[in-house]
Amino acid sequence: MFRKVSLALAATLIVASAAWADPIEGNWKTQAGSTAAIAGSGSFSITLKSGKYAGKTIGSFKAAGDNKYTGTITDPETDKTYSGKATLSGASLKMSGCVLGGLICKSQTWHKL
Template sequence: MFRKAGMALAAILIMTGSALADPIEGNWKTQSGETASIAGGGSFSITLKTGKYAGKTIGSLRAAGDNKYAGSITDPATDKTYSGKATISGATMKMSGCVLGGLICKSQTWHKL
């Protein structure tokens, strides 16, 4: 009886933990086909897991409202860092990096894996 109760409690805790995770956390398929991992608490780090730049950290974002994030994004090919933002809608995230106070921006759409 105690074993069944313990297993049920463990299952509840596991489900609750994943329900409390921030929607940005997890693995994402980038627009160019690589996989990126986003993890952290308060400040979220973006690290490429696959592709030519695997292992490289390419950004840092903080929550800026409901499913909105702001911070910096680095182009792994040039190592240039831009003002960045992301907005999540379901399993889709639109990210953009901007220069000149938002005058020139590039955007990508990523999908949660």
């Protein structure tokens, strides 16, 4: 009896943790056509899963509230790291890398896979 209750509790916790996952987590199609995986809990890392730079970690973000995230983003081609921000809207994620305190930013939109 104890084993059945333990298994049921474990299954419930697994399903509940998936429901509590942050909406930014998952696989995203970048503007360049590569796949990027965003994973973490509280602090999120971005790793390219396909394309020329597959396996490279290109960012680190933390939730800033209201579907907004802040952190750093790295251009995989130049290895330059910028102040980053992201805004989630449905199945779209607007990613921005900025310099000069956010005065100059370059953005692109990724789509959830």
